[in-house]
Structures are given as structure tokens and as C-alpha cells.
Amino acid sequence: MTQRSVLISGAGLAGPALAHQLHRRGIRATVVERAPALRDGGYKVDIRGAATEVLKRMGLFEAARAADTDMRTVTYIKADGRPIATLDASLLMGRRGDDLEVVRTELVRILHDATAADVGYRFGDSIAELRDDGEVLFASGATERYDYVVGADGLHSATRRMAFGEVAARHLGAYISIFDVPDDLGLDREEIFFSAPGRMVFAYSTGPGTPTKIGMVFASPPLTDPRPRAVLRERFAGMGWRVDSFLAALDGVDDLYFDSLSQIEMPQWSRGRVVLLGDAGYCPSPASGQGTSLALVGAYVLADAIDKGDLAGYERVMRPYVDRNLAYGRKMAGDMVPGGRFQLAFRNYGMRTLRFNPWKRQIIEQVTRPLHEAANAVVIPS
Numbered sequence: 001m002t003q004r005s006v007l008i009s010g011a012g013l014a015g016p017a018l019a020h021q022l023h024r025r026g027i028r029a030t031v032v033e034r035a036p037a038l039r040d041g042g043y044k045v046d047i048r049g050a051a052t053e054v055l056k057r058m059g060l061f062e063a064a065r066a067a068d069t070d071m072r073t074v075t076y077i078k079a080d081g082r083p084i085a086t087l088d089a090s091l092l093m094g095r096r097g098d099d100l101e102v103v104r105t106e107l108v109r110i111l112h113d114a115t116a117a118d119v120g121y122r123f124g125d126s127i128a129e130l131r132d133d134g135e136v137l138f139a140s141g142a143t144e145r146y147d148y149v150v151g152a153d154g155l156h157s158a159t160r161r162m163a164f165g166e167v168a169a170r171h172l173g174a175y176i177s178i179f180d181v182p183d184d185l186g187l188d189r190e191e192i193f194f195s196a197p198g199r200m201v202f203a204y205s206t207g208p209g210t211p212t213k214i215g216m217v218f219a220s221p222p223l224t225d226p227r228p229r230a231v232l233r234e235r236f237a238g239m240g241w242r243v244d245s246f247l248a249a250l251d252g253v254d255d256l257y258f259d260s261l262s263q264i265e266m267p268q269w270s271r272g273r274v275v276l277l278g279d280a281g282y283c284p285s286p287a288s289g290q291g292t293s294l295a296l297v298g299a300y301v302l303a304d305a306i307d308k309g310d311l312a313g314y315e316r317v318m319r320p321y322v323d324r325n326l327a328y329g330r331k332m333a334g335d336m337v338p339g340g341r342f343q344l345a346f347r348n349y350g351m352r353t354l355r356f357n358p359w360k361r362q363i364i365e366q367v368t369r370p371l372h373e374a375a376n377a378v379v380i381p382s
């Protein structure tokens with residue numbers, strides 16, 4: 001019997017997680033990644049609920065737990081850098097059970113290291129054409145045949161376009177950018193949030209001497225052909241605090257993450273031999289904080305479905321979970337960028353007084369309940 005083979009487009013988080021699970025089931029996995037090396041940029045990502053169970057079954061939970069950010073505090077500041085309120089991070093993030101928060105770079109490396117020996121990675125290449133009989137033409141000119149092709153190539157998936165045609169993303173009214181600057185803030189597992197109407201900047205570092213990760217979010221209708229560095233300078237210059245020095249560092253940034261806060265909604269994730277996974281099929285947007293969890297759970301469920309030759313099973317198990325998390329992401333998008341001055345003042349008042357509120361744990365539990373329900377809204381096949 002010939003060994004079954006799967007081509008996965010995209011070595012982000014979903015692609016290597018699927019490759020890991022296919023290899024475990026005796027299926028040959030090849031990952032093709034357009035970038036010349038792992039794209040290891042990004043901020044912290046959350047792994048919640050069902051996704052922690054998936055990491056345990058993959059045997060990678062302990063590695064991820066060792067990389068947990070172990071955040072200490074979150075501080076909201078004014079334009080002059082003075083604090084509005086400092087809060088205990090574990091209280092504010094409302095983590096439950098085995099939920100983890102890991103810098104994206106670390107998770108990318110954990111997944112890659114766990115698969116590098118058994119999975120063929122083709123960096124600097126991409127799919128140029130998908131043919132009906134499972135044959136794939138690569139941009140490098142090679143042709144190969146696979147039993148399945150999986151698009152795990154993110155929000156702007158080229159695999160999706162080739163198999164399903166143009167699918168319009170649902171724009172949630174904002175853009176987000178993440179990049180590293182050389183450390184000069186002296187943060188040690190502390191996060192800073194600085195907001196103005198329509199704009200927010202956040203900064204985080206795992207410890208003194210490590211690069212500071214900067215996040216910038218701004219409200220905007222869809223931009224045609226945005227040039228990230230120019231757009232960020234135009235939107236954030238003169239905002240206050242140290243924002244101008246972050247903008248000055250932009251030219252030295254290698255892997256700038258810049259994207260719209262958007263969702264992908266599709267009635268079906270497979271067509272013939274082509275299947276979509278992670279952001280390519282059901283991006284919930286960074287506003288949900290659930291993109292990584294959906295990618296991990298999706299990878300596990302898809303590996304099982306491919307093994308059984310039952311792609312309908314993938315749709316059946318994932319659909320309610322995906323719908324719930326997409327709905328949650330839409331709800332949260334409005335909160336990610338503060339609206340007017342009144343909304344901002346109201347939020348700042350809430351943060352200032354929360355520390356002294358005897359019901360603070362109950363309040364946070366109430367606020368984060370929909371997130372935890374969404375994070376657990378799936379039964380993973382045994």
C-alpha cells in the first residue's frame with residue numbers, strides 16, 4: 001500500500017500543527033512556506049480551553065507551558081507616561097484552568113522543532129497551480145501529486161482563492177500591526193496600554209534586555225493597497241508617550257505584521273481534495289484572541305478526518321465551535337479600539353476603581369464568561 005500524502009501550504013501555527021498530527025497517523029506531510037524562513041514575528045497569543053487539551057494530546061503542552069509569558073502586570077497610561085491604573089495581569093486576563101499565553105515566536109518554534117525531523121519543509125516556495133487530479137505545480141517549477149492539499153496560508157490564503165475563487169473578508173473596522181523594537185522600556189513581563197480615540201498602542205517584554213513587542217491598532221475603513229510603514233507614521237505620529245520613537249524604529253524592523261482586523265466566513269471548508277485550515281478558512285480576527293486556539297483544534301480535528309477519509313466530519317465537529325468564536329470576535333472588535341473621549345474616560349474610570357472593588361474577581365469572571373464558553377464549544381474526537 002502506498003503511503004498517503006498531504007501538502008500543507010503555510011508554516012504558521014496551523015500548518016505545522018497539522019503536519020505533526022498527520023505524521024503521528026502515518027501520513028506523509030509536506031509544508032510549503034512562501035517566506036524564506038519561519039515567520040516568527042507577532043505578539044502574545046492565547047491558547048484556551050479545548051486547544052490546551054489538543055496540546056496535551058500532541059505531547060507539546062509542557063513545552064508550551066514552559067514558554068508561558070507569566071505576565072505580572074498591565075498598566076494603563078496617559079500621554080505623558082504617567083499611570084492611570086496598574087492591575088494584576090492574571091486577574092485582568094481572566095485565565096482559567098490550563099489556559100496559556102505564549103509569545104507567537106515561541107509557539108512557532110515549538111511546533112516547528114517538533115516536526116522538523118519528520119516533515120518536509122519547503123521554504124521560499126508556494127503553490128502556483130492546483131490541478132484536478134491532485135497534481136500541484138509549485139512556483140519553483142516542480143510538480144508533485146498529493147492525496148489532499150490543505151490551505152493553512154492565513155487570512156489572505158492563495159489556496160482558498162485557487163480552490164474557491166475570491167472570498168470577501170468581513171472587515172471589522174480596524175487595522176493591527178505588531179513589531180519588535182530594541183528594548184529601552186525596561187519592562188519585565190509587564191504590559192502597557194496607551195489609548196486615544198480611534199488609536200491604541202500596547203507594549204510588552206519578557207524581561208530586561210529582550211526586544212519590546214509593540215502593537216498598534218487603529219480604526220479605519222478598508223484601505224486600498226496600504227503601505228504599512230507610511231500608514232502607521234501617518235496615523236500615530238505625535239500621539240504622545242514614546243510612540244514617535246517606536247515609529248522611528250520601523251525602518252529597522254524585519255518582519256512587520258500588519259493586517260486588517262477581518263474575519264473569514266465560509267459555508268464550506270473543503271472542495272474536492274482541497275481543505276482550508278486556521279485563518280485561511282475561519283479567521284476570527286485578533287480581536288477574538290482565539291485564532292491560535294481555532295488553528296490548533298482545527299489541525300487536530302482535520303488530521304483525524306483525513307485519516308478516516310471523512311472531510312464532512314471536520315466540518316461537523318468544527319462548525320459550531322467556529323461560529324461561536326467568530327461571533328465572539330465580532331463582539332470584541334468594537335472594544336479593541338476605543339471610540340470617543342467619553343468611552344475612553346469611562347474605561348479609564350473602570351480600570352482605576354477595579355483594583356479597590358471587592359467584587360473584582362466576580363466582575364472579571366462575568367465579563368470573560370462568553371470567551372471561555374466559546375473556547376470550550378467543541379468536543380474533540382477521541
Ligand SMILES: Cc1cc2nc3c(=O)[nH]c(=O)nc-3n(C[C@H](O)[C@H](O)[C@H](O)COP(=O)(O)OP(=O)(O)OC[C@H]3O[C@@H](n4cnc5c(N)ncnc54)[C@H](O)[C@@H]3O)c2cc1C
Pocket residue numbers: 009010011012013014015032033034035039040041042043044045104125126127152153154155156157158159178255257277278279280285286287289291292295
Ligand atoms: C508574522 C505573523 C505575526 C502574527 N502576529 C499575530 C499577533 O500578534 N496577534 C494575533 O492575534 N495574531 C497574529 N498573527 C496571526 C495568527 O498567527 C493567526 O491568527 C493564528 O495563529 C492562526 O494561524 P494560521 O497558521 O492559520 O495563520 P498564520 O499564523 O497567519 O500563518 C500563515 C502562514 O502562511 C504563510 N503563507 C501566506 N501565503 C502563502 C502562500 N501563498 N504560500 C505559502 N505560504 C503562505 C505565511 O507566511 C504564514 O507563515 C500573526 C501572523 C503572522 C504570519
